[in-house]
Amino acid sequence: MPVASDNPRLTTQVNGGDTLITLAGNWTTADDDSTAAAPAIAALFNRQELKAIAFDSSRLGRWDSSLLVYLSAVSLAAAPRSIRVDDGGIPLAARRLLALLPQTANAPATPPRRPIMVERLGLRAIAQWDELLAVTVLVGGQVLQAGAAILGRARMRRVDFLGCMYDAGIAALPMVALVNVLVGAILAFVGAIELRRFGADIYIANLVGLAQVREMAAVMTAIVMSGRTGGAYAAEIASMQGSDELDALRVLGIPVQDYLVLPRVLALTLMTPILYLYGSAIGILGGFAVAVSMLNISPALFMAQTRSAVTMHEVGFGLTKSIAFGALIALAGCRIGLKAGRSATDVGHAATSAVVVSIIGIIMLDAVFAVCANALNI
Amino acid sequence: MDQQPKEPVLQVQGLAIGYGEHSVQHDVSFDVKPGSIFAIMGPSGCGKSTLLKALIGLLRPTAGVVHFGHQDYWSLDQAQRDDLGRCFGVLFQGGALWSSMTAEQNVALPMQMFTQLDAAAIDALVQLKLSLVGLDCGRASMPADLSGGMRQRVGLARALALDPRILFLDEPSAGLDPIASRRFDDLVLQLRDGFGVTVVMVSHELPSLFGICDDGVFLDAETRTVIAHGAPTALRDSSDNPTVHAFMQRARTAGDEAPVSSP
Numbered sequence: 001m002p003v004a005s006d007n008p009r010l011t012t013q014v015n016g017g018d019t020l021i022t023l024a025g026n027w028t029t030a031d032d033d034s035t036a037a038a039p040a041i042a043a044l045f046n047r048q049e050l051k052a053i054a055f056d057s058s059r060l061g062r063w064d065s066s067l068l069v070y071l072s073a074v075s076l077a078a079a080p081r082s083i084r085v086d087d088g089g090i091p092l093a094a095r096r097l098l099a100l101l102p103q104t105a106n107a108p109a110t111p112p113r114r115p116i117m118v119e120r121l122g123l124r125a126i127a128q129w130d131e132l133l134a135v136t137v138l139v140g141g142q143v144l145q146a147g148a149a150i151l152g153r154a155r156m157r158r159v160d161f162l163g164c165m166y167d168a169g170i171a172a173l174p175m176v177a178l179v180n181v182l183v184g185a186i187l188a189f190v191g192a193i194e195l196r197r198f199g200a201d202i203y204i205a206n207l208v209g210l211a212q213v214r215e216m217a218a219v220m221t222a223i224v225m226s227g228r229t230g231g232a233y234a235a236e237i238a239s240m241q242g243s244d245e246l247d248a249l250r251v252l253g254i255p256v257q258d259y260l261v262l263p264r265v266l267a268l269t270l271m272t273p274i275l276y277l278y279g280s281a282i283g284i285l286g287g288f289a290v291a292v293s294m295l296n297i298s299p300a301l302f303m304a305q306t307r308s309a310v311t312m313h314e315v316g317f318g319l320t321k322s323i324a325f326g327a328l329i330a331l332a333g334c335r336i337g338l339k340a341g342r343s344a345t346d347v348g349h350a351a352t353s354a355v356v357v358s359i360i361g362i363i364m365l366d367a368v369f370a371v372c373a374n375a376l377n378i
Numbered sequence: 379m380d381q382q383p384k385e386p387v388l389q390v391q392g393l394a395i396g397y398g399e400h401s402v403q404h405d406v407s408f409d410v411k412p413g414s415i416f417a418i419m420g421p422s423g424c425g426k427s428t429l430l431k432a433l434i435g436l437l438r439p440t441a442g443v444v445h446f447g448h449q450d451y452w453s454l455d456q457a458q459r460d461d462l463g464r465c466f467g468v469l470f471q472g473g474a475l476w477s478s479m480t481a482e483q484n485v486a487l488p489m490q491m492f493t494q495l496d497a498a499a500i501d502a503l504v505q506l507k508l509s510l511v512g513l514d515c516g517r518a519s520m521p522a523d524l525s526g527g528m529r530q531r532v533g534l535a536r537a538l539a540l541d542p543r544i545l546f547l548d549e550p551s552a553g554l555d556p557i558a559s560r561r562f563d564d565l566v567l568q569l570r571d572g573f574g575v576t577v578v579m580v581s582h583e584l585p586s587l588f589g590i591c592d593d594g595v596f597l598d599a600e601t602r603t604v605i606a607h608g609a610p611t612a613l614r615d616s617s618d619n620p621t622v623h624a625f626m627q628r629a630r631t632a633g634d635e636a637p638v639s640s641p
Contacts, residue, residue: 029493029503029541064541064573069502072509097572100565101509242477242522342522345478 010040017051019044021074024059027067041070045077053078055089067094072101079103138261138335145262155258156266164267168229172275175228176221180279183216184208184286192294201295205305208287213310217279218318219366222325225272226358230333233264234354237337238347246338256338265330272326273319280318317378321369328365329358385447387412387544387576388433393442395425395432402428405603406442408595410544415570415577417587417594417610421625424599426580427471427548433578434468434546435459446544464492467542467575471549473533475521481508481532482517488539507535511565527558534562538569545569547579551586559583563590584628588614596622 011022021044044050053074060067071090075098078085087095115123148154191207237260240246249256284306291297333354340350372378386409394404402425410416418426431437433444435451444451446462454462475484485504489495495503508517511531516524524532530550537545550566551559563586570577581587587594587610596606596613598621606613606622614626623629 029489029495065503065506065538066499068510069499069506072506073502093572093574096568097510100512100568100572101506102514343477343520 012040012044014047017049019050019053020056021053022056022059023067024061026061027063027070029064029066041073041077044074045081045083050081050083052084052086054086057089057091060091063091063094068097068101071098075103134339135331135335138257139331141257142262142265142331145258146266149262149266154262155255156262157259160259161263161267164263165271167232168225168264168267169271169274172225172228172271173278175224176275176279177282179220179224180212180217180283181286183220184212184283184288185290187211187216187283188287188290188294192290196295201297202301202305204287204291204295204297205302206309208291209284209306209310210314212283212287213280213314213318215318215366217283218276218321218325219362221275221279221322222272222329222362223359225268225275225326226329226333226355226362229268230329230358231351231355233330233333234337234340235347235351237334238340238350241337241340242342242344242347261334261338264334265327268330269323269326272329273322276318276322277315280315313378317369317373321366324365324369325362328361332357332361386410386445387447388416388578389443389445390433391443391445393429393432393444394440395428395437396440397428401440401602403597403602403604404441406595406597407604408607410576410578411593412576413570413574414593415566415579415591417591418578418580418597419582419587419594419610419613419625420597421599422582424597425602426582426597429597430546430548430578430580434466435463464540465543467537467540467545469530469533469537469545469547469550471552472526473521473529475529475532475536477521480518480520481513481524481528481535484521484532485535485539488536492540503539504535507538508532510538510569511535512561526553527555527562530554530562534565534569538573541573542575545575545577547577547581549580549582551581551583556585559586560589566590582625584610584626596625 009023009025009027011024013020013022044053055071071087071094075085075087087098090098145154145156149156187208188204191204192201195201195203195207237246240260246256246260249259288299288302288306291302292299336350336354336357340346388410390409391407393406394401395406396402406429408416418429420426428437432439438452443453446465449458449462451459451462475481476487479487482501482504485507486500489500489503493500505517508531511534513528513531513535516528521529521532530553534547534550537547545566547566551562554562566577566579567590569575579586579591581591591610593609594607594613595604596619597603598605600621605619606617608617610626613622617623617626
């Protein structure tokens with residue numbers, strides 16, 4: 001008894017235990033919704049007395065993978081119930097391709113069990129502890145290597161070190177200058193309005209000088225450096241990871257710590273304080289320009305007032321902070337690059353998290369410095 | 379599917395390719411007949427892969443024409459080239475899989491972008507293609523976690539994603555062991571017979587060339603042009619050009635003394 005199906009491309013003729021499936025029309029991904037065939041398969045195998053399936057493709061038009069999807073679904077469904085599938089009616093080319101397919105369905109991959117809340121918390125804590133250990137090892141190793149480098153015994157090439165110094169130093173000058181001159185000018189603007197009300201115009205020099213030297217130059221320079229250099233370190237090392245370059249170094253016995261991390265950490269730790277000095281000076285210059293043009297202060301007076309307000313103590317304090325910031329940025333960038341995954345997305349994540357970690361670290365470290373300075377009356 | 383037009387699917391005439399002033403190959407002409415497995419042969423560095431780039435639209439040739447059917451590929455505008463390019467499947471050297479997607483997602487992406495199929499249908503097709511290329515495990519793995527041979531197979535499955543008419547393979551057996559390489563060759567043959575695709579293959583692996591290619595061109599590195607046409611086996615048996623002969627026989631050319639390893 002022929003069974004009409006509402007799918008014109010697929011007619012099923014049942015004759016006792018034998019079933020003849022007639023394929024007609026085009027079976028291509030372009031003019032097809034392959035899912036339409038799925039209920040037809042289910043209906044076909046619902047019948048208990050089904051013994052054999054044969055095909056007729058004499059009216060079949062163009063076909064591609066979508067026909068194969070249907071045919072392989074039929075033969076996979078037939079296999080466990082030992083229903084005979086006669087593929088003689090299928091085009092020869094399709095038969096060849098079907099022969100390439102596995103005869104049994106692949107066991108669907110069981111999704112890994114999602115750990116419960118307590119397990120996740122525990123895993124998280126263990127991961128954090130491991131990370132802490134790794135960072136400790138990295139920092140300790142870098143301190144020792146820096147000592148070795150001073151004695152000329154580290155496996156670091158001078159050319160890499162100079163390249164890193166150039167990148168973290170001279171190449172950063174324009175950006176550091178721009179940011180600091182604007183910060184100095186903004187401080188002067190904000191201060192000028194308030195101080196003029198009290199007739200304390202001259203203290204604009206103290207405001208700009210102290211703020212710039214103690215806080216702003218160090219923090220702003222560090223933030224600029226974490227964006228342009230810390231992120232670059234992380235991205236560079238992460239993409240070296242992706243292309244097996246780190247493995248190539250390890251196999252040659254070149255320690256990654258010496259060759260890649262040390263020059264970067266040393267360069268940034270040395271260059272950030274220098275950039276800080278430059279940033280302080282140029283920030284005061286920005287404040288100077290605003291003060292002289294907006295307030296009734298002569299250039300000479302501003303300079304003299306600045307000199308008396310900003311002592312060497314203040315400069316030393318800012319310098320110490322910027323050394324710590326530089327080391328922090330370089331270590332965070334290198335560490336995050338080293339532990340990054342291998343895909344293109346991982347490189348992006350590494351760069352982002354290096355910048356985020358550095359900036360948060362800078363602000364936190366700055367707070368620690370402020371508290372310490374307050375307690376010690378520096 | 380079984381009736382194939384007799385005219386060539388791909389016709390290259392007087393093609394010159396190069397980067398800027400630097401010419402890589404010139405006066406390259408050949409026809410690729412439908413259903414054939416066409417080899418672009420030649421020594422390392424002769425410009426095989428560069429020629430392939432000119433065929434798949436990545437590098438504009440400095441002279442000459444590339445015809446796909448009746449269409450002059452490089453005279454089309456970008457949108458028309460993209461449309462035509464959808465009938466190409468390309469397997470890049472080493473697979474060039476998207477590293478941040480799983481094997482399955484790599485194969486699914488072209489279908490998601492260029493067909494109207496729903497997710498279930500796409501998944502069925504993805505599983506089919508991965509089964510066709512013989513990838514039975516690691517379908518949900520990231521490319522970095524797959525072996526070279528598996529990556530190559532995923533690359534082939536991705537090249538087959540849109541049921542291409544022409545399949546371009548760049549050094550398909552590079553980095554595979556002899557057995558894996560042989561199985562890959564068989565796979566290409568079976569896919570050619572099954573889907574009726576035309577295969578253009580860049581290779582310098584002699585076993586692959588002799589095993590499956592039925593036509594080809596030989597590019598010379600010295601004269602920077604085609605020095606022989608024909609099936610690799612025919613070139614091996616009857617070419618009297620010394621360079622071709624040496625390449626096919628794996629022999630040293632004159633002036634290339636034994637202990638001196640050639641680059």
